[in-house]
Amino acid sequence: MSAGLTDTAAITPGRIDQRTRECLWSFGLLLPAVLIIIGLASLSGVVQRELLLLGCVNIIAATGLGLFSGTSGILSLGHVAFFGVGAYVSAWFTLPAGMKSFLLADMPLFIQEAEWSLVASLPMAVLAAMVVGAVSGVIIMRLRDTSAVIASFGLVVIAYLIFTGAKALTNGKQSLYGLPTEQATWPVFIGALAAALAAAYYLKSTRFARNMEATRDEEQASRSIGIEPQFHIFLFWTASAGIVGLAGALFGHVTGVISPNGFYLEKTFALVVMIILGGYRSVSGCVIGAVVITVAEEIFRKTEEYLGTFAGTELAFGFEFPLVFGLTAISFSIMILIILYKRPEGVLGYREIAAVLGGRFGLGGGSTDEGASDYRLPTYAVPRDSVLETTALSKSYTGLKALDDVSVRVEAGEIVGLIGPNGAGKTTFINVLTGSLYASSGTIRFNHEDGTEWSAVKLARSGLGRTFQNIRLFSSLTVLENVISAVTVRTPGLSRPEAQVRAMSWLSFLGLEDKANILSRNLAYGDQRRLEIARALALEPAFLLLDEPVAGMNAAETEALKEPLRQIVSEFGIGILLVEHDLKMVMQLCDRIYVLNKGQLIAEGSPTDVASNAQVVEAYVGEETDHLTTHA
Amino acid sequence: MEAFAQYLIAVLNLGSIYALLALGLVVVFGLLGFLNFAHGDLMALFGYCLLFQTLWGVPFWIAVPIAIVFAGLCAVAMERIAFRPLRGHSPMTLLITSFAISGALHVIFQITISPRSKPIPIPEILSGYITFGDVFIGRAQIFTIIVAVGSLLALRYFLANSRLGVALRASAADFDVARAMGIRANRVIALAFFLSGVLAGVAALLWISQRGAVFPTLGLTPMIKALIAAIIGGLSNPKGALYGGFFLGALEATLLNVLSDDLVVFRDAAVLLILVFFLVFRPNGIIATNPEPMR
Numbered sequence: 002m003s004a005g006l007t008d009t010a011a012i013t014p015g016r017i018d019q020r021t022r023e024c025l026w027s028f029g030l031l032l033p034a035v036l037i038i039i040g041l042a043s044l045s046g047v048v049q050r051e052l053l054l055l056g057c058v059n060i061i062a063a064t065g066l067g068l069f070s071g072t073s074g075i076l077s078l079g080h081v082a083f084f085g086v087g088a089y090v091s092a093w094f095t096l097p098a099g100m101k102s103f104l105l106a107d108m109p110l111f112i113q114e115a116e117w118s119l120v121a122s123l124p125m126a127v128l129a130a131m132v133v134g135a136v137s138g139v140i141i142m143r144l145r146d147t148s149a150v151i152a153s154f155g156l157v158v159i160a161y162l163i164f165t166g167a168k169a170l171t172n173g174k175q176s177l178y179g180l181p182t183e184q185a186t187w188p189v190f191i192g193a194l195a196a197a198l199a200a201a202y203y204l205k206s207t208r209f210a211r212n213m214e215a216t217r218d219e220e221q222a223s224r225s226i227g228i229e230p231q232f233h234i235f236l237f238w239t240a241s242a243g244i245v246g247l248a249g250a251l252f253g254h255v256t257g258v259i260s261p262n263g264f265y266l267e268k269t270f271a272l273v274v275m276i277i278l279g280g281y282r283s284v285s286g287c288v289i290g291a292v293v294i295t296v297a298e299e300i301f302r303k304t305e306e307y308l309g310t311f312a313g314t315e316l317a318f319g320f321e322f323p324l325v326f327g328l329t330a331i332s333f334s335i336m337i338l339i340i341l342y343k344r345p346e347g348v349l350g351y352r353e354i355a356a357v358l359g360g361r362f363g364l365g366g367g368s369t370d371e372g373a374s375d376y377r378l379p380t381y382a383v384p385r386d387s388v389l390e391t392t393a394l395s396k397s398y399t400g401l402k403a404l405d406d407v408s409v410r411v412e413a414g415e416i417v418g419l420i421g422p423n424g425a426g427k428t429t430f431i432n433v434l435t436g437s438l439y440a441s442s443g444t445i446r447f448n449h450e451d452g453t454e455w456s457a458v459k460l461a462r463s464g465l466g467r468t469f470q471n472i473r474l475f476s477s478l479t480v481l482e483n484v485i486s487a488v489t490v491r492t493p494g495l496s497r498p499e500a501q502v503r504a505m506s507w508l509s510f511l512g513l514e515d516k517a518n519i520l521s522r523n524l525a526y527g528d529q530r531r532l533e534i535a536r537a538l539a540l541e542p543a544f545l546l547l548d549e550p551v552a553g554m555n556a557a558e559t560e561a562l563k564e565p566l567r568q569i570v571s572e573f574g575i576g577i578l579l580v581e582h583d584l585k586m587v588m589q590l591c592d593r594i595y596v597l598n599k600g601q602l603i604a605e606g607s608p609t610d611v612a613s614n615a616q617v618v619e620a621y622v623g624e625e626t627d628h629l630t631t632h633a
Numbered sequence: 634m635e636a637f638a639q640y641l642i643a644v645l646n647l648g649s650i651y652a653l654l655a656l657g658l659v660v661v662f663g664l665l666g667f668l669n670f671a672h673g674d675l676m677a678l679f680g681y682c683l684l685f686q687t688l689w690g691v692p693f694w695i696a697v698p699i700a701i702v703f704a705g706l707c708a709v710a711m712e713r714i715a716f717r718p719l720r721g722h723s724p725m726t727l728l729i730t731s732f733a734i735s736g737a738l739h740v741i742f743q744i745t746i747s748p749r750s751k752p753i754p755i756p757e758i759l760s761g762y763i764t765f766g767d768v769f770i771g772r773a774q775i776f777t778i779i780v781a782v783g784s785l786l787a788l789r790y791f792l793a794n795s796r797l798g799v800a801l802r803a804s805a806a807d808f809d810v811a812r813a814m815g816i817r818a819n820r821v822i823a824l825a826f827f828l829s830g831v832l833a834g835v836a837a838l839l840w841i842s843q844r845g846a847v848f849p850t851l852g853l854t855p856m857i858k859a860l861i862a863a864i865i866g867g868l869s870n871p872k873g874a875l876y877g878g879f880f881l882g883a884l885e886a887t888l889l890n891v892l893s894d895d896l897v898v899f900r901d902a903a904v905l906l907i908l909v910f911f912l913v914f915r916p917n918g919i920i921a922t923n924p925e926p927m928r
Contacts, residue, residue: 076725078732140909143916147668147724147868151860154670154732155909158857162902270736273729326748327740334737341730342718 018497019481019518024206026355027285032198035060035288036191054255056295057190058248060288061197063275065244067287068201069237070276072210074217075146078269079137079153082160083242085264086133087126087249089170092177092259094122100179107169119184119254123193123247130246134239142234145220157269164261176260177253185254193251197244201284204240205353208489208500213237215475215486222473225435226487226540227461270333271298277340280347282477285354290347297336301329351477376506376514383543383574387413387448389465394443396429403429405600406443409578411544414570416577418587418608421597422621427580428470430597431548435467436460448543462490466542468533470549476522480532483521484508487539507535511565527558534562538569544576545569551583559586566590588612596620635767640886646774648882649781650839654859655866655874655881656788657832662868663805664825667724668860670731671711673852674738675830676837679704680847681746683838684753693756701834708830709823717819735853742849750848759842777839784835785875788828792871797824854901858885861908867918877918881908 017025039056042048066080093101093108094117101113137156144152164171171177204210213233216223220230253259275294279286305328314322340347389411396404404426411417421427432438434445436457445453447463455463475483484504489495495503508514511531516524521532530550537545547566551559563586569575581587587594588608596604596611598620604611611617654672661669682703686696715734719727759776762769792798804811804821812818833852840855841847858881866877885904892900 074725076729137909140913143913145916147728148864148912148916150725150728151668151857151864152909152912155857155861155905158854159902159905159909162899162905166898166902266736266739270733273732277729323744325744327743331737331740334733334740337733338715338730338737341722341726341733345722345726 016498018485018501019479020211021206021497023353023355023359024202026359027353028198028202030354030358031285031288032195035194035292038292051255052295052299054185054190055252056292057194058252058255059271059275059291059295061194061251062245062248062272063279063287063291064197064201064284065241065248066272067276067281067284068204068244069241071282071284071287072205072213072217072237073234074282075141075149075153075234076273076277076281077153077238077241078150078273079141079156080241080245081264081269081272082137082156083130083134083245084249084252084268084272085160085164085259085261087130087246088253088259088264089164089177089249090129090246091119091122091126091250092180092253094125095119095181095184095254096177096179097181104172104175104177104179105169119181119250120189123250126250127243127246130249131239131243134242134246135235138235138238138242141238142231154269157265161261161265164264171261174261176258178258180253180257180259182254182257185251190251193247197247198284198288200240200244204237205284208486208493208497209233209236211478211482211486211489214478215483218475218477219473221437221457222469222475222536223486224457225461225467225469225473226536227458227490228486229458267327267330267333270330270337274333274336274340277337277345277347280350280352282347282351283353285352285357286347286350294333297332298329301332304328376502376509378506378510378572379503379541381541381573383413383464383576384448385413385574387464387543387574387576388446389448389544389576389578390446391434392444392446394430394433394445395441396426396433396438397441402600404433404440407597407600407602408443409595409602411576411578413543413576414574415592416566416570416579416590418591418594419578419580419597420582420584420587420594424599425597425620426600427597429600431467431546431580435465435546461540461542464540464543465546466537466540466544467546468530468537468548468550470552472526472529472533474521474524474529474532474536476520478521479518480508480513480521480524481505481517483532483536484539487536491540504539507539508532510538511535512561527554530554530558531562534565541573542575544578546578546580548580549582550579551581551586559583563590638765638768639770640890642768642770642774642778643886643889644879644883646771646777646882647885648879649778649785650836650878651855651859651862651881652875652878653781653784653832653836653839654855655863655878656785656871657829657836658860658863659868659871659874660801660825660829660832662863663871664801664808664822665716665720665724665727667727667731668863668868669711669829670728670856670860671735671738672731672829672833672859673856674735675704675708675711675833676840676852676855677738677742677847677849678707679834679837680753680841680851681742683841684751684847687754693754697838701831701838704834704837705827705830708826708833712822712826717822739849739853746849748849750846752846753841755842755845771843773839773843776842780835780839784832788832801825801828858901858904858908861905861912865908865911865915865918867915869918873918884908 039053043050043053062084066077070076093105093112094115096104098114098116101108141149141152165173212223212228216228216230216233223230271294275290276287278293279288279290281287305325308325311322312325391407391409394404394407395402407430409419419427429438433440436455440453444451452460452463475486481501481504484507485500488500488504505514505517508517511534513528513531513535516528521529524532534550551562566577570577579587579591591608593606594608594611595602596617603616603620604614658668658672679700682700683696686699687693711734715730716727719730759773761772763772763775792802800816800821801824804816859878862877862881863874865880866875867873884907888900888903
C-alpha cells in the first residue's frame with residue numbers, strides 16, 4: 002500500500018504539525034461533504050427525512066466506534082451497549098411526564114417530572130454512556146486481541162439482558178414509546194454530527210492517538226518508549242462510548258420507540274459492517290461506511306417489506322413462500338464476509354480522507370521544506386555520575402539457570418559491549434534488564450535507585466532507551482511519527498510543531514530526514530534499524546541498550562553507524578550497552594566488554610584483554626568442539 | 634447436607650456442559666489461534682438435525698449419534714467454506730468472520746425453519762427424578778454427567794493414543810514444525826473442526842435434553858459464557874477449558890441458589906458480569922500461556 006500524501010509532502014516546522022493538519026483537513030472536507038449529501042437528498046424529495054436523520058445517527062455512532070477500534074486495533078462488538086444506554090437515559094428526561102407515569106412508574110420523582118428538551122438530555126446521555134464506558138474500560142484495558150473482542154461482546158449481551166430485565170428502568174420488552182420525535186430537528190442533529198466529528202478528529206490529532214496507534218502496531222516497542230497501553234485504551238474506550246451514547250440518544254428521538262431488541266445483534270452487525278466497509282482504522286472510512294450502510298439498510302428493509310407481501314403464498318409443490326425477515330441482518334453478515342475476503346482493510350485502509358485526496362491533488366499536505374535544514378539536536382547532558390548496574394542478577398527456570406550471578410555496570414559516557422556465543426543468556430539478560438521478565442534474584446540499580454521490579458514503561462521514562470533484535474517499528478505510522486511518539490513521551494509540554502521539529506532533528510542525525518514521510522514498514526532494512534535507534538534516542542535516554550543493531554546490515558551500513566554512536570556518547574554523555582554478534586564492531590567501539598557464556602560472565606575488560614582471554618577463545622571456538630563431543 | 638449434594642450435582646451438570654463447549658472452542662483455538670464465534674450455532678444445527686429426524690420418525694437414540702456427526706461435519710464445512718479462504722489473516726479477522734457467519738446462520742434458521750422455539754420430544758427415561766434419601770436428582774442431570782465424563786475420557790484417550798490425536802497435539806504445539814514433519818495441515822485443521830463440532834453436538838444434546846426445545850439463537854448465551862470461561866481458564870491448554878467450564882458451572886449454580894426470585898431474570902447478566910470481571914484478574918487465563926506476569 003502506498004503512503005498517499007505522506008510520500009510526497011515535506012515537513013515544515015511551521016504553525017501546525019502533519020497529524021493535526023491531516024485531521025483538520027479531513028474534518029473540513031468530510032463535514033461539508035456529508036451536509037451536502039444530506040442537503041441534496043433532502044431537496045430531491047426522494048428520501049424521507051427520517052432516513053436522513055438516521056443517517057446522521059449512524060455516522061455519529063460509526064465515528065465513535067471507529068475512533069476506538071481504529072486507533073486501538075480492537076474491533077469492539079460492544080459499543081451497541083453504549084448506544085442503548087444513551088437512548089434510555091435521554092428518554093428518561095425527554096419522555097412526557099404523562100407517559101412516564103405508566104411506562105416508568107418506579108423511577109425517582111425528579112425523573113418522573115422531568116420534561117427536558119432533547120438538547121438538554123444529550124449531555125446526560127453522553128455522561129451516562131461514558132460512566133458505563135469507564136467502568137467497562139477498566140476491564141477492557143487489560144485485555145488484548147481476541148479476549149478484548151469477546152469481552153466487548155459480553156458487554157452487549159449483559160446490557161441486553163439488563164435492558165430486558167430491569168423493567169423499572171426500561172420497561173423491558175414492552176419498550177419505551179412516545180418519545181418527542183418533533184424535537185429531532187436539523188439544527189440539533191447537524192450540531193451533534195459536527196460535535197462528534199470534531200471530537201473524534203480532535204482526539205485523533207493528539208499524541209494520545211499516536212500513542213494508541215503505536216501500541217496497536219507494536220505493543221512491546223510502545224512500552225519501551227514509555228507509552229502506557231492501558232491508559233490509552235481506557236481513554237479511547239471511554240471517549241468513544243460517549244460519542245456512541247450521543248448517537249443512541251438521537252436515535253430514540255428519530256424512531257420515537259426504543260426497545261432492548263434495537264440494541265442487540267442486528268445493530269451490532271450494522272455498526273460493525275459500517276466501520277469495516279470504509280476501513281475502520283480511519284474515521285473518514287467509518288463515515289463513508291455509515292453513509293453507504295444507511296442507504297443499504299433502507300433498501301434491505303424495503304425489499305423485506307415487499308417480500309413480506311408474498312409470505313404464505315404457495316410457490317410450487319406445496320412449498321409456501323416463507324416469511325422473510327432478518328434480511329437486513331443476513332445481508333450485513335454477508336457484506337462483512339465479502340469485505341473481509343476481498344478487502345480486509347476497507348476502502349480507505351489506514352488513511353484519512355485528506356491523506357487520500359492529498360496524495361492525488363496535493364490537498365492537505367505540507368507545502369515546501371523551507372528551513373528544513375535547520376534541525377538542531379536538543380541540548381541535554383546525561384549527569385556524569387549516572388550508572389546502570391546489575392548485581393548478581395540471576396534468572397532460573399525449572400532445572401535451568403539462564404542467568405547466573407551476572408553483574409554488569411555501565412556508566413554515563415561509555416560504550417560497553419556484551420558478547421557471548423548463541424545460548425549464552427544475552428537475550429534473557431536483556432529481557433530481565435528491560436522489564437520483560439522478573440529476575441529470580443539479584444538487583445538492577447538505575448542511578449542508585451532500585452529498578453529491579455520496574456516495568457518497561459517505568460524504565461523507559463526513567464531514561465533507558467532500547468532497540469530490538471527483531472525490529473519492532475510502528476509499521477503503519479510514518480518514519481517521522483515513530484520518532485514523534487517518543488519525543489512527546491519525553492517532553493509532553495512541547496507544542497505539536499516543536500515536537501515534530503525535534504523528531505526531525507533526530508531523524509537527520511541518523512540520516513533519515515529524507516524519508517520522514519514514508520511509512521516505516523516501507524523502509525529499507527538498514528534504515529529500519531537506524532529508525533529504531535532514532536526513536537530510542539528521542540527519549541533522550543541516559544542509557545541506550547542496542548540489541549544487535551547491525552544484524553543484517555552490510556559492511557558500509559555498519560561502518561556508517563559507528564560515528565553517530567560515538568557522537569551520542571561524546572555529545573550527550575549517554576552510556577551504551579551494545580549487545581552484538583559483530584565482534585569486529587564491538588572491539589572497535591567499546592570501552593569495556595563483558596563476555597557471557599552459559600549464563601555466567603566469563604570475562605570482562607578492555608577489548609584487547611578480552612580478545613586474548615583464553616576462556617573467551619574457548620567459549621567461542623570451543624563451542625564447536627563441545628558440540629562434536631556431546632554428539633559423538 | 635442434601636442441599637449441598639443437590640448443589641454439587643448442579644455444578645457438575647452445568648459445568649460439564651460448559652466444559653464441553655469450551656473444549657470445542659479451545660481445540661480450534663489451539664491450532665488456528667482464533668475463537669470461533671459460530672460455535673454456538675453448531676449446537677443449534679445439532680438441535681435442528683435431531684428435530685427433523687424425530688419428525689421423520691427416526692428413533693431418538695439413533696437420531697442422536699447422527700446429529701452429533703452432522704454437527705461435526707457442519708463444523709468441517711464451515712472451515713472449508715468460510716475460514717480456509719482467510720487462512721493466514723489475523724485472528725481478529727477470523728473472529729469477525731465467525732461472528733458474521735453466526736449472524737447469517739441465525740437468519741437462515743429463522744427464515745427456513747422458524748423463528749420460534751420448536752419442541753423436541755425427549756425420551757421418557759431422561760425425564761423425572763431419582764431419589765437418594767432426601768436428595769432429588771434429575772435423570773437428565775445424571776445422564777449429562779455420565780455422558781460428559783465419558784466424552785472427556787474418550788477425547789483424552791483419542792488425543793493421547795491415536796495417531797490423529799497425536800498429530801493434532803503436535804500441530805497445536807507448533808504448527809510449522811508439525812507441517813515440516815509431514816503432517817498435512819488441511820487434514821489436521823479439518824479434524825480439529827470436526828472434533829469441535831462433535832463436542833458442540835454432545836453439549837447441545839445435554840443442553841436440549843434438559844430443555845426440550847430448539848430455536849435459532851439456542852447456542853448464543855451458552856456459547857458467549859463458554860467463550861469467556863474458556864478465556865478465563867486459559868486458551869492454550871485443554872485443561873484450561875475444563876477449569877473455565879466448571880468454574881462457570883459453579884458460578885451459575887451458586888447464583889441460582891443465591892438470587893431471590895425477583896432477581897432471577899438477571900442471572901445470566903450476573904454470570905456474564907462476574908465472568909467479565911474475572912478477566913481483570915486472569916486476562917491470560919488460569920493456565921496462562923506465559924506463566925510469568927508482565928512486569
